[in-house]
Amino acid sequence: MTAVSPLAPARFPKMPEVTGVTLASHACGVRYAGRTDLLLVEMVAGTTAAGVFTKSLTASAPVEWCRQSVAKGRARVLVVNSGNANAFTGSVGVASVKRTVEKAAKLADCRSSEVYVASTGTIGVRLPDEKITEALADARAKLKGNAWADAAKAIMTTDTYPKGATRTATIDGTKVVINGIAKGAGMIAPDMATMLSYVFTDAAIPADVLQALLSKGVKGSFNAITVDSDTSTSDTLMLFATGKAGNTVIKDAKDKRLADFKAKLFDLLLDLAHQVVKDGEGATKFVAVSVSGAASKRAARVIGMAIANSPLVKTAIAGEDANWGRVVMAVGKAGEKANRDKLSIRMGGVLVADKGEIAEGYDEAPVTAHFKGQNISIEVDVGVGKGKATVWTCDLTHAYIDINGSYRT
Amino acid sequence: MTAVSPLAPARFPKMPEVTGVTLASHACGVRYAGRTDLLLVEMVAGTTAAGVFTKSLTASAPVEWCRQSVAKGRARVLVVNSGNANAFTGSVGVASVKRTVEKAAKLADCRSSEVYVASTGTIGVRLPDEKITEALADARAKLKGNAWADAAKAIMTTDTYPKGATRTATIDGTKVVINGIAKGAGMIAPDMATMLSYVFTDAAIPADVLQALLSKGVKGSFNAITVDSDTSTSDTLMLFATGKAGNTVIKDAKDKRLADFKAKLFDLLLDLAHQVVKDGEGATKFVAVSVSGAASKRAARVIGMAIANSPLVKTAIAGEDANWGRVVMAVGKAGEKANRDKLSIRMGGVLVADKGEIAEGYDEAPVTAHFKGQNISIEVDVGVGKGKATVWTCDLTHAYIDINGSYRT
CATH class of the missing domain: 3.10.20.340 (ArgJ beta chain, C-terminal domain)
Structure with a gap:
């Protein structure tokens, strides 16, 4: 096994719960043995969503699904597997996404367009989605709020350490939490969204405002890093807001009352992006x-x-x-x-x-x-x-x- | 020392003389000890010249000199050193070029604009041009027609083998010879001219026709190779024609009587370009x-x-x-x-x-x-x-x- 990167942070950060978000990790055996490879996240009704995705012209089936769904701005479930990218898998890959989404939507009693999926790992190999769909019920039984380190571990591929970051911000006097996790070590390049990174907040923020903030924040963070100039077919960065913090809902991304949230969000994105570079394959500097x-x-x-x-x-x-x-x-x-x-x-x-x-x-x-x-x-x-x-x-x-x-x- | 590339050709080709071209290699100690590092080529009066050069915005002083001189289309002398690129050396580097050119022109009794220079090696270090100018007279004493392998060796830097190729062609019934040498192993990338390569022919071809042929020939050869995506500050490809073969002078690059020459020239350029890739730093495939x-x-x-x-x-x-x-x-x-x-x-x-x-x-x-x-x-x-x-x-x-x-x- 590869040793942990010498640039790794001393420890995974202590991350508080984000009200309205529960997580579970599971070993479903897509490719790796003896480790978790499936992350399930469920979010309360009313959660808004934003996302930026790879600009690759050979984007994976899961990326295409998410790009289409996020236009509706709503989220309830996130399913991520590691070990297989479900990229360049043709109509079979599209069917795998569909089966996974439908099963997850049924279990969570939500719409298909509220379920997001991601896969990373080898390109061009059929995803054994039945291993995922069969594991979802068991994974659901383990959902809890304080499982961030395990979540970050479940999505690792050639990563040598789990990547997480947390910030708190205030919106018009109300304290909100922002938590993020990321994975990525190789096939990391500019001019795209990112590898896989998911950020969650309990703030109440409309989807269009969330998207504006995320699109701006990615420029100086994930889009400003490179490990090897190779752009992945699966890059995905998503931001979910449960609204449970009860803050004033602000409808303009440029409103000054969002300045602190924006600053803390951008800082968290940069932190996660740096963690990805510091786990760059073989990196020592x-x-x-x-x-x-x-x-x-x-x-x-x-x-x-x-x-x-x-x-x-x-x-x-x-x-x-x-x-x-x-x-x-x-x-x-x-x-x-x-x-x-x-x-x-x-x-x-x-x-x-x-x-x-x-x-x-x-x-x-x-x-x-x-x-x-x-x-x-x-x-x-x-x-x-x-x-x-x-x-x-x-x-x-x-x-x-x-x-x-x-x-x- | 680095072993010879496993992709190296079995032997350096047998290259005939090119009437009107004499060559000498010399050890002048610019950087390397115990090997030749200076190539001097003299060509008869009336030799025409064409060249393509790096598109780098930080091109070296020698490249800028050659780009300017080749517009006049005439050549008598070529001076190439290895070990120091004389790039990013400011006004000191420009003065080094001037001193080298003037000394070579004086010895060969020709115009400064008929002298071409090139330097490859480390960037940003002052070229000890006095070592070159002091050696030129000794080098001249050794000029001879059948010294192609030694010439190819003198211009090597991280190359593990000397690179040469030869072809014969006929122009309107007259046989002509084309010889070429090249160096390059790293900092080899597309969208430019090439590393260092010099091609000589005894054909009589006007400078503008020569330039048209060379500019076209570089596209499918040197501009179609890459070792590491890094474009050099010193890339130079030049073609010299002494006119000593006595063929019909053809004034249009598209004239069918040049078809065989063109085909053989392009084939030789591709051969040299492939030899550069096969000596790509660390290459095994x-x-x-x-x-x-x-x-x-x-x-x-x-x-x-x-x-x-x-x-x-x-x-x-x-x-x-x-x-x-x-x-x-x-x-x-x-x-x-x-x-x-x-x-x-x-x-x-x-x-x-x-x-x-x-x-x-x-x-x-x-x-x-x-x-x-x-x-x-x-x-x-x-x-x-x-x-x-x-x-x-x-x-x-x-x-x-x-x-x-x-x-x-």
Whole structure:
């Protein structure tokens, strides 16, 4: 078995209950033996829902189901299995989703469109959905409010630790709770929703407001991370609000009374996104790449991702080599405006390159020391405008190759 | 030292002389000890020149010099050093180019604009050009026509074998020779010219015709390969024609009398490009990815490159795992039109997936056997149009990480 990532948090956070949400984990044997692989979540009537999903053109059947249902904005049940992605499984995969949804809806006495499903794991293998549908009744019997760590564990695939985060916020004077869990370690890339992440709150928030907040929050969090530039067919991020906190219902996402909730939600999304990067397959370093001076925010992000996805930058970091020339290379290949002769680079806060060449009196010793640490900082100013963005990634090590050279076997 | 790539050709080809071209290799100690690191080529008066260069926005000083000079279409001297890229070296780097060019022009008694220079190796370190200028006279004394293998060796960096190719063609009844050398193993990516490659012919071809042929030939060869998706700051491909074969001078690149020359040139470019991929850092497998059924030729190429650059596809190939689900993933993330439910995939010629799911009666055994070989074939039809393209790559192995985690040290 793979050891726990050296970048893992010291412990899973203490997560309070979210009124109106109950969870159960179950071992139904889809692929893994001796561990849970099914998560069932039930939510009270009236729960609103929002979601963002992979932009992959080969999206999985469960993703297509959720994308369609979330337009109605209501949720009662969530069913997630690990070990099989039910992606590229044709009409058989669609039928698997349908059977799972119908069984769960019947048990919870709700509409099919209020049931969300997700599957992650191997692509192209038929999902043995009968193992899931047969287990649902047993799983229901175990539903309870304080089961967040077990829930996070049940959805893991190549993850080496469960990922969770919690925040509290106030909306117009009423305290609300926000809990989130996530999974993901490989096939993690930009320009999409995310791997799998589910966030729950007891706040009362209409579905359209929830969607506006989530769509905005994903940009600086899950859409600003990359492990390996490969976009999954199953990426799903959903946000559910039970309304049980009894706060004032606010109908505009820009209303200032939602500012604290929004800030805490975005902070939680970033926390979960960072936890995914820190469990990047084979990761030993957590890398923040900040780009400034770009033509636009979008351009800054493209340049940041070119650096964060460069195998040469990532292997240099794995080798603790402060090879800033590769950062120059990555800026050059990004295809966005950059002024080579105004370009400056800082690593670990130290000015390495300035005005298109190595900084005067540059001393590599403190930068080399920085590269021996776990948290690497790369800052680049491309000298053409005011666009800024930060993205996060990890290093590329032997373990990534070991994990992915034999994933199916 | 790194062992020779298992994909290396059995031997360096026997290359005839190209009338009007003489070559010399020299050890001038730019960075490497105990090996040649300087290539000097002189060409007779009247030699025409064409070139394509990196599209990197952080292109090196030598690239900028060559791009500017080749507009005049004339060549007499080529000076290439390995070990230092003279990239991101600011005004100091520009001065290094100027001193090298002026010294070489003086020795050969030609114009500065007829001297081409190239540097590859570490980025951001000042080029000790005095080592080059001081060595040029000694190198000149060694110039001779039959020194192609030594020339190919002098320009190597992380290459594990020298790369050369030769063809003969006829132009309107006259036999001409085409010789080419190349270097490159990492920082090899699409959408650019190439690493370093120089092609010489004794044919008489005007510079504008030469340029038209080269610009077209690069598309299906050097621009159709990738090792690691990282585009170099120094990529240069040049073609020189001495005119000594005495053939009819043809003034239109589309003239049918150039058809044989064009075919042989393109074949030679593809041969050299394949040799670069086969020396991809850490490569153990040579992979051809053919995409058909795309909306356009361009779309097919984008999808092919998404597959060829996917770390998950490349690590699966390294692990000899016929994980076709990752091919589906890569098609999905490419961003070009694809019909998931018409998608078909062949590996090693075997139909693996068809109409959006695993092929009926699919037997993995012959595909697994294919993956144990050195030459891997992946064919994908995305089911939307008639666009086709083939690209080539290699697998991603532990050795890539070893080589690039400690390149500078």
